[in-house]
Structures are given as C-alpha cells and as structure tokens.
Amino acid sequence: MAETAGNGRTGTKGAQLRSYLLGLIEGELKPHEKLPTERDLAETFGVTRLTVRRALDQLGYEGRVYRTQGAGTFVSEPRIAKSVELTSFTQDMRARGLVPGSLDTVVEEIPAGAEIGARLALSPRDLVAHISRVRTADGEPMCIENTYVPAKLAPGLAARGITGSLYQMLTETYHLKIEKAEQSIHATVLDPPLAKLLGVPEFSPAFKVLRVAYDAKNQRIEYAESVYRADRYSYDFVIFRTSRDNTN
Amino acid sequence: MAETAGNGRTGTKGAQLRSYLLGLIEGELKPHEKLPTERDLAETFGVTRLTVRRALDQLGYEGRVYRTQGAGTFVSEPRIAKSVELTSFTQDMRARGLVPGSLDTVVEEIPAGAEIGARLALSPRDLVAHISRVRTADGEPMCIENTYVPAKLAPGLAARGITGSLYQMLTETYHLKIEKAEQSIHATVLDPPLAKLLGVPEFSPAFKVLRVAYDAKNQRIEYAESVYRADRYSYDFVIFRTSRDNTN
C-alpha cells in the first residue's frame, strides 16, 4: 500500500527515467553541462528513444533542461522555482527548504453558497468542508488560505480536523488525487485585519490566488482562495512560444 | 495523399493537425463536447496515432482540451487566458480583442550597467537599446514597459525607433525569433509617478513582471521590466501534477 519510496523504480519506465535524470540534474551535473544523448540513455536503460524523449521533453517544459537540435540537452540554470507544477503549500515550502505549519486552523461544514458553489459546480445548498488557516514557513506567516472541499467527496473531514497536509489527507483517506488545477493570480493590497494576521504593515502588497483543483476524472475536488505576502513570494516560471504564430 | 482541404497546411504534419484541431475547438465544437478519437484522427489524416497524440497532448498542456482514459478527449471550457504561452503585449491585447498602442515611447542606446548586464549576460559596458513606453489597450494605459535588447543583436534599432510591435521588428528586421522566456511576477504598489502614468490612484496594487527572453539557440534577446495595473490584469493558467510525487 505505501507508495513505494521516492525516487526509486516507481511506476512506468518513463517515470523511472525521469527520477534518474532529476538525480543527474540536481546532483552530478552543473548548469549548462550536457546530459547524455537520447540514444545513449535509451541504450543504457533498455528503452526506446521515444520514451527517453518524453522524459526529456517534460523536463524541458519544466525549465530544468534546455534542448538544442544538433547540439544536445543541457542543464538549465537553477534559478527559479517552477510554479508550473501543481503543489500544495506543504510541498512548496519543503521544496524551498522551509518547515511548513499552520495557525488558527478552523474546519467547519457549511453550505456552499452562490460563489463557492459556482466554483465547485455544486448547488448553493450543498455542503462543503471549509478549512481556514494561516500558513507559516519556519514559523513565520506566509499566507492566508481558505479551502473548500465538497462534503460528499470527503465525508467527516470537518469532524476529523486537519493536522498537516490537506492534500495528503485527501489522497490517503479519501483517495482523491489532484491532477490539475486552474489558477488565477491577482495583485492586491492587504487590508488591516489581513495585514495583522500576516504580521506586515497595513496596505502592503500581496498576491490573491484563486484555484480550482480537479482529479484525473475532471471532478472538482477543491476550491482555494489564498492571500500571499508579496515580500516573501513571487511567481517564477518559464514560458514557450507554442508554434508558428506569425501574428506579432 | 490528398491534402485534406484548407486547414493551414503549414510545416509539419503535427502542426497541420494542431491547426485543424484548433479550428474544431474554437469553431464547431462546444465545451465538453467530444473530439474524434485518436485512431479516427490518425486514419482520416493519414498519420500515425503517435503524431495525433503529440498534437492532442500539447493542446492538453495548454488547457484547451482534457483527456480521460477510456472515455475520450473533450473541449475545455474556454474561460481563461493562457498565460502559459509566450506572447508580446501586442499579441496579448489582440487576443483579448483590444487595440494595443503606446505612449511616450523613448528609444535610446545606453551601456547595460550592472543589473541589466547581468540579466542579459553582457558586460556592464556593452551597449543595449532601451525602449521605454506606456502600453495602452483601447487607448487606456495598461502597463509601463522597459525593454532592453543587446545593441549588437539589433544594430541601429535606437536610431530606427519603434512604431508598433517590438517582437515583430525583431523578427522581420533582425531575424531574432524569441522562443522561450523566464518570467518572474511580483506584487507591488504604485508609487505616485508610476500611478500618474497609468492613470490610477497612488499606491494602487500592481504586478511587476521581469522577463528574460531567449531564441532557439538559447541566446538572450531581451530583458523587460513591466508594471501592470492590477485592476485590469490577472494571470490565469492551468497547472498539472507532473508525475507521481509522493511527498504531499
């Protein structure tokens, strides 16, 4: 049952290869160093070049490597947190080497109401579990999070309460695996009560993030509204030109 | 074989297929309607299923379709601007149905200096073309943009001046095609002079966006610092869980 440890030989060959390549990137190789060629990787791992390509393409999307036809595949400069990946606050902080925590956690079961209902595609009268908490990193407030999960997907969640990672609980207790999310990021300023919760001056800049998360079956699992301190947070990512758009 | 009529027969088969599928998505099909099966598409276009899959996967990444094993591929709800794509301000506004413009355009050639030099991997003494302008949408200020391009990549740019799209000029005059960019988004508030330029109250919230753009050969083409009005701008995108990370 336990999810077969971290970077080992989990799942598909592609995933194994990915783990190996991530090891190379984060361990042995330095930025701008060349990875083995696709053909070499294919041979040493006993897989097709296509399988290797899929893994490398994925890493390219995430900005961890860059590829140049005729030359090779190279490690990117580490610089930026990859916000193109879907992570929970817990994961996110751990990736940054910080210890995640929560303050003032409140869990309650309430009717969805018009707005939350619309976000989660529920009737306004349907019940949702509402988790409200101040998230901390190394003990310092980082963001205010209001999360809503349809009660029928996670029965008893409100009674059970939340200790650590909501995502972990959703996965392990309710077998709800979030695979995709739509996220909308706004800039705002903190009104006095929020500023106080986050321990920053009034009217400090902040991010407001709205997120609707789905599982593999495109079922809505979670709606979250978060407010992040701008002084400790930024969104960094790599974007690509898709194909031949001529329109400049 | 008979070039199945009209649908942009540009470039690779994958690109042609993509054009056709985009036509379907934006034209005939409504959200949540089913696309043809991979096998059907492969047959009717005379390509391999793998080629079809690549095109569909790409559209999946962009959030335009969603796929469910055993069921099919479906059109996503249109909702959100896909900021996962790399676009110029000009393209971006046109995509939103607005007319892009510029105010107070200043183009000058100056030494890069320490910060800009570092961003563009130049010596601080190397010259860069600096373009400063207020970008407008339907005549109203949307953002303040400061762009820097290495002078040696675009000789004479400062003298020539900018009329419309910088990206268009870079492509057509200097054959510099931007393929990738690293972007960092911060939340901030507008100090009085900036607020005045954008025509909003002082200390209004805003996005500050830093961007380093590269061409296909990973050569740095552009560094841009932009400040966007938060009341008229948000970042909306779709993110995916990459693979089976266990760490929740």
Next chain:
DNA sequence: GCAAGTGAGTGGTATACTCCAATTGCACCA
C-alpha cells in the same frame, strides 16, 4: 594562419505495430 567545407553526431519528426488500463454501454440474469 585562417577561412571554407564536410561529415559524424545530435535532437526533431514520423511510421507501424503491440499491449495495457480505464470507461462505458449493453446484454443478461436474478
């Protein structure tokens, strides 16, 4: 010495085929 040319090696695109895993609808049975 230095520029032009060339060829091996690299990633990019595509074919043709195979098996697996999840979904869904329909036939069948209780």
Next chain:
DNA sequence: TGGTGCAATTGGAGTATACCACTCACTTGC
C-alpha cells in the same frame, strides 16, 4: 426491474525503425 458482469472502445505506454535538420569539430586548401 434492477443490478452486474463482460466486451468493445478509448486513451496510455512502449518497442523498433527510418529519415531529416541542425551543430560543431576537424580537415582541407589557400
């Protein structure tokens, strides 16, 4: 009538192979 189980269908993962386009280091010729 109301499940229930099976089979067809669909997307997911992979193998084996071929050829193209671009890069880059090395050779060659001046």
